[in-house]
Amino acid sequence: MAILNFDVQNQPRQAYASMAVLLVGLLVFPFVAAQFGNSWVRIIDIALLYIMLALGLNIVVGFAGLLDLGYIAFFAVGAYITGLFASPQFAALLESIVNYSPWLGNALVAIMGPDIVQNGIHLSVWLIVPIAAVVAGLFGALLGAPTLKLRGDYLAIVTLGFGEIIRIFMNNLNDPINFTNGPQGINGIDPIRIFNVNLAGEAGSRANVVIGDFSMPSVNAYYFLFLALCIAIVFVTSRLQHSRLGRAWVAIREDEIAAKAMGINTRNVKLLAFSMGASFGGVAGAMFASFQGFVSPESFSLTESIAVLAMVVLGGIGHIPGVIMGGVLLAALPEVLRHVVEPAQMAIFGQVVIESEVLRQLLYGLALVLIMLNRPAGLWPSPKHEDRPQAADTNKGDTFPA
Amino acid sequence: MDTFIQQIINGLVLGSMYALIALGYTMVYGVLNLINFAHGDVLMIGAMVGLTILTLLETFAPGLPGYVDLFIAIAGAVPACILVNIIIERIAYRRLRNAPRLAPLITAIGVSILLQTFAMMIWGRSPLPFPQLLSTEPIMIGGALISQTQLLLLALAALAMVALVVLVEKTRMGRAMRATAENPRVAGLMGVDSNMVIVATFAIGAALAAIAGVMWGANYASIAFAMGTLPGLKAFCAAVLGGIGNIYGAMIGGILLGIIESLGAGYIGDLTGGFLGSHYQDIFAFVVLIIVLTIRPSGIMGERVADRA
Amino acid sequence: MSEPIILNIAGVNKRFGGLQALTNVGIQITKGQIYGLIGPNGAGKTTFFNVITGLYQPDTGTFELAGKPYSPSAPHEVAKAGIARTFQNIRLFGEMTALENVMVGRHVRSRQGVFGAVFRHKAARLEEASIRARAQELLDFVGIGQFASRTSKFLSYGDQRRLEIARALATDPQLLALDEPAAGMNATEKLALRELLVKIKAEGKTVLLIEHDVKLMMGLCDRITVLEYGKPIAEGIPADIQKNPAVIEAYLGSGHK
Numbered sequence: 001m002a003i004l005n006f007d008v009q010n011q012p013r014q015a016y017a018s019m020a021v022l023l024v025g026l027l028v029f030p031f032v033a034a035q036f037g038n039s040w041v042r043i044i045d046i047a048l049l050y051i052m053l054a055l056g057l058n059i060v061v062g063f064a065g066l067l068d069l070g071y072i073a074f075f076a077v078g079a080y081i082t083g084l085f086a087s088p089q090f091a092a093l094l095e096s097i098v099n100y101s102p103w104l105g106n107a108l109v110a111i112m113g114p115d116i117v118q119n120g121i122h123l124s125v126w127l128i129v130p131i132a133a134v135v136a137g138l139f140g141a142l143l144g145a146p147t148l149k150l151r152g153d154y155l156a157i158v159t160l161g162f163g164e165i166i167r168i169f170m171n172n173l174n175d176p177i178n179f180t181n182g183p184q185g186i187n188g189i190d191p192i193r194i195f196n197v198n199l200a201g202e203a204g205s206r207a208n209v210v211i212g213d214f215s216m217p218s219v220n221a222y223y224f225l226f227l228a229l230c231i232a233i234v235f236v237t238s239r240l241q242h243s244r245l246g247r248a249w250v251a252i253r254e255d256e257i258a259a260k261a262m263g264i265n266t267r268n269v270k271l272l273a274f275s276m277g278a279s280f281g282g283v284a285g286a287m288f289a290s291f292q293g294f295v296s297p298e299s300f301s302l303t304e305s306i307a308v309l310a311m312v313v314l315g316g317i318g319h320i321p322g323v324i325m326g327g328v329l330l331a332a333l334p335e336v337l338r339h340v341v342e343p344a345q346m347a348i349f350g351q352v353v354i355e356s357e358v359l360r361q362l363l364y365g366l367a368l369v370l371i372m373l374n375r376p377a378g379l380w381p382s383p384k385h386e387d388r389p390q391a392a393d394t395n396k397g398d399t400f401p402a
Numbered sequence: 403m404d405t406f407i408q409q410i411i412n413g414l415v416l417g418s419m420y421a422l423i424a425l426g427y428t429m430v431y432g433v434l435n436l437i438n439f440a441h442g443d444v445l446m447i448g449a450m451v452g453l454t455i456l457t458l459l460e461t462f463a464p465g466l467p468g469y470v471d472l473f474i475a476i477a478g479a480v481p482a483c484i485l486v487n488i489i490i491e492r493i494a495y496r497r498l499r500n501a502p503r504l505a506p507l508i509t510a511i512g513v514s515i516l517l518q519t520f521a522m523m524i525w526g527r528s529p530l531p532f533p534q535l536l537s538t539e540p541i542m543i544g545g546a547l548i549s550q551t552q553l554l555l556l557a558l559a560a561l562a563m564v565a566l567v568v569l570v571e572k573t574r575m576g577r578a579m580r581a582t583a584e585n586p587r588v589a590g591l592m593g594v595d596s597n598m599v600i601v602a603t604f605a606i607g608a609a610l611a612a613i614a615g616v617m618w619g620a621n622y623a624s625i626a627f628a629m630g631t632l633p634g635l636k637a638f639c640a641a642v643l644g645g646i647g648n649i650y651g652a653m654i655g656g657i658l659l660g661i662i663e664s665l666g667a668g669y670i671g672d673l674t675g676g677f678l679g680s681h682y683q684d685i686f687a688f689v690v691l692i693i694v695l696t697i698r699p700s701g702i703m704g705e706r707v708a709d710r711a
Numbered sequence: 712m713s714e715p716i717i718l719n720i721a722g723v724n725k726r727f728g729g730l731q732a733l734t735n736v737g738i739q740i741t742k743g744q745i746y747g748l749i750g751p752n753g754a755g756k757t758t759f760f761n762v763i764t765g766l767y768q769p770d771t772g773t774f775e776l777a778g779k780p781y782s783p784s785a786p787h788e789v790a791k792a793g794i795a796r797t798f799q800n801i802r803l804f805g806e807m808t809a810l811e812n813v814m815v816g817r818h819v820r821s822r823q824g825v826f827g828a829v830f831r832h833k834a835a836r837l838e839e840a841s842i843r844a845r846a847q848e849l850l851d852f853v854g855i856g857q858f859a860s861r862t863s864k865f866l867s868y869g870d871q872r873r874l875e876i877a878r879a880l881a882t883d884p885q886l887l888a889l890d891e892p893a894a895g896m897n898a899t900e901k902l903a904l905r906e907l908l909v910k911i912k913a914e915g916k917t918v919l920l921i922e923h924d925v926k927l928m929m930g931l932c933d934r935i936t937v938l939e940y941g942k943p944i945a946e947g948i949p950a951d952i953q954k955n956p957a958v959i960e961a962y963l964g965s966g967h968k
Contacts, residue, residue, distance in 0.1 A: 236829050239828050239829045239831065240825070240828050240829065243823065243827070243828030243839070244818060244821055244823050244824075244827075244828065244838075244839070244842070245823075245824060245825060245828050246828070247807075247811060247814060247815050247818070248815070248818055250804065250806070250807060250811075251804050251807075251815045251818075254804040254805060254806060254807065255802050255803075255804060255805075257766070257786070257802060258798065258802035258803070258804065259804075259815070260785070260786035260787045260790075261764065261766075261786050261787075261790060261795070261796055261798075261802075262787075262790060262795075262815055262816050262818060262819065262878065262879075262881075262882060263787050263790030263791050263818055263819025263820075263882055264787055264815070264818050264819070265787050266787065272825065276825070
């Protein structure tokens with residue numbers, strides 16, 4: 001990647017220049033894309049959410065070297081927290097408690113008050129996001145505490161198991177007490193409101209957001225919010241990578257026994273990676289729930305965990321720009337293909353030979369297999385600024401007596 | 403009490419299928435230290451190929467008795483699955499024999515997706531009905547009901563496991579497999595071709611999965627491209643429960659897990675005061691896995707993993 | 712004998728299944744000494760090392776470092792208490808540079824966590840700078856300062872050994888425990904290693920050393936313990952060890968008197 005160089009450690013001026021160029025492009029993008037229809041910006045909005053997930057998973061898989069196959073569970077936690085505390089769902093929950101255990105239910109009803117019983121809890125985004133982050137992080141710690149000592153492939157399967165357990169609970173925690181509304185999911189989730197601006201547009205504005213004299217489609221407003229969040233996550237993870245903690249993660253990845261011998265409490269350091277990754281996932285989940293307005297268990301399957309993993313693996317495990325690229329490719333490309341390939345097939349063959357769903361799966365499968373076999377470090381790995389000895393100074397290492 | 407026996411019978415049936423699949427996982431892990439994530443999908447391929455054969459038989463030889471149809475289906479599914487597994491090993495796993503541990507696992511995940519995509523393209527995305535070839539008249543055993551299909555399943559599973567034990571303990575190939583499972587390098591020094599052994603291991607696992615796949619279809623009357631993922635994972639949990647790398651462990655673990663799942667699904671409602679219901683059935687395998695790995699990671703019968711140092 | 716005792720270990724027993732690997736092994740090292748542990752292959756030297764540094768759990772034993780009891784329950788606790796070790800088969804962080812390897816050694820003596828990493832406030836920046844400076848200092852001390860930015864897996868064998876020692880020194884240990892640091896070295900390299908160890912001793916560090924090269928040990932160590940089949944068979948100054956009949960029998964067999 002000679003044109004865009006993000007190597008802040010070794011070539012800071014080029015890196016910052018590249019970032020500036022990219023930023024301008026990103027800021028302008030939605031207004032350009034809007035010319036072709038809102039759906040393109042919507043695709044990128046979803047892609048940005050996936051990128052957030054990929055960056056979070058990158059801390060766990062890329063930095064600390066822990067394979068988590070159940071990562072989407074943290075996304076689910078964040079989304080369902082939002083579903084519970086920013087929608088009418090809490091009212092349904094209270095109702096089910098009253099049905100199940102009248103004394104408990106009525107006591108709660110008395111405490112909560114008639115408004116909540118009627119309409120549910122509607123916390124603002126400023127509360128929902130930190131709560132989602134903390135709760136997801138806690139789940140991460142709970143999951144990690146007993147399991148992080150397992151060897152790599154066992155850890156993978158156990159985390160996968162947890163992911164499935166969470167999904168099954170989400171799918172079934174509606175009877176007798178209705179936490180999650182089961183397979184139907186939770187509807188009517190509040191859109192995001194920042195400084196009195198409703199990002200879904202006020203009622204009657206046909207999904208247009210008005211700020212002062214300036215108006216833009218709701219998908220654009222969400223675009224800028226998600227972009228800002230992504231930039232924040234990139235900033236945080238990048239700082240983590242180049243710090244004492246980041247070094248400890250690499251040390252554990254390289255040789256865990258030596259890391260322990262050097263005084264690194266590997267259990268806690270791994271737990272930290274796991275929890276931090278989880279909380280980023282939770283934040284992304286909260287954003288997703290508010291953006292979409294509803295959540296249902298099908299969005300949180302093993303397929304999604306694997307999709308996020310594929311983005312990290314394809315792009316460049318541990319390399320932030322690579323991971324972002326992987327996210328863009330695997331999140332946006334299938335959607336783009338759907339808009340292009342199906343009509344193309346109709347035109348050429350008169351029928352759709354390969355459906356876009358199948359194409360999407362094919363892409364993911366091929367990405368994983370081909371990358372692992374041919375470029376295991378990913379399409380855009382960390383630039384290898386390794387200092388290799390040249391032929392001339394091979395003997396200079398050992399001290400010869402003068 | 404009747405319910406209890408019924409649950410046990412259901413558990414045995416389910417457990418036999420888990421055992422057959424678990425054997426594939428455990429043997430491959432024993433020689434390669436690899437979780438063949440795609441193994442569950444081999445089960446699915448077996449079911450699909452079996453269905454195709456049965457459909458063909460329906461058209462071209464409609465008069466054959468149900469048993470014969472099933473045997474032909476199995477006889478066709480087995481070589482198909484063996485072929486698939488051998489190709490996968492050759493193309494995807496062989497190059498990664500000495501790669502860092504996680505690379506083969508990630509590749510296996512990719513292979514699993516590709517197998518499912520492949521199945522989607524050939525057989526479509528909707529679930530397909532699997533014909534009921536044996537009489538559906540249930541048989542009473544001690545107050546519980548069992549179908550002819552289920553009896554056949556139990557018989558075939560038992561037969562397959564006995565055959566495997568004979569192969570592993572009494573034949574030259576079996577000895578070679580055991581040696582490679584313990585220490586591939588030294589086995590090589592003794593003249594064992596580890597590549598052949600690994601191919602044989604994959605082939606045997608595939609054959610067992612093919613049998614399980616066809617019988618799964620016959621038992622549940624419906625198959626789909628994603629049917630293999632969950633049973634595969636649960637079978638892996640069963641393999642760990644019994645002791646990874648240990649074929650006796652896989653057999654015992656598989657049957658035990660089937661019974662645990664069946665009893666658990668049956669009684670969980672009572673145990674939790676109606677709070678959790680039988681749709682939580684799928685989590686038992688993973689809970690068992692977590693408990694085993696926390697308390698006794700080597701499993702019931704002890705693990706037998708290759709010394710690949 | 713005014714120097715305090717740095718390491719005081721007694722009564723260590725360790726069994727692996729049917730094998731009694733260590734029987735009643737103990738060691739006492741005074742501050743500033745270079746203490747040697749020798750014995751034929753399989754004598755239990757590395758096992759003993761692994762026990763005192765927390766890699767294996769002993770069946771019995773008392774453990775004291777600088778007068779305070781320590782519990783060899785986990786390697787990172789042992790490092791924190793003040794014993795740093797190197798490994799028989801060199802365990803460097805191959806993909807990291809030499810400097811980064813030593814910086815990891817400073818981990819246990821520094822404290823910046825997530826907050827410092829993300830916000831890089833003054834204290835965090837200062838600590839990071841001091842970690843980097845100390846690491847360079849240690850690289851210079853062991854003689855490979857010019858290779859600070861070389862990826863450590865590309866260093867020559869001798870330099871990798873030095874790097875491992877530098878990394879261990881970075882933890883500011885009370886006791887430096889070296890497991891066969893001279894393994895695989897030729898005579899010249901061993902001389903250089905000897906010089907380095909003498910230099911380390913001159914700084915006031917205490918060293919525990921496993922080695923096979925008897926000549927090297929006799930010339931370097933202040934005191935030596937000899938193990939055979941997991942039991943200590945001799946302890947004392949090199950001159951006495953060399954003349955000890957049990958030691959001679961252990962190494963050369965009973966045909967030599």
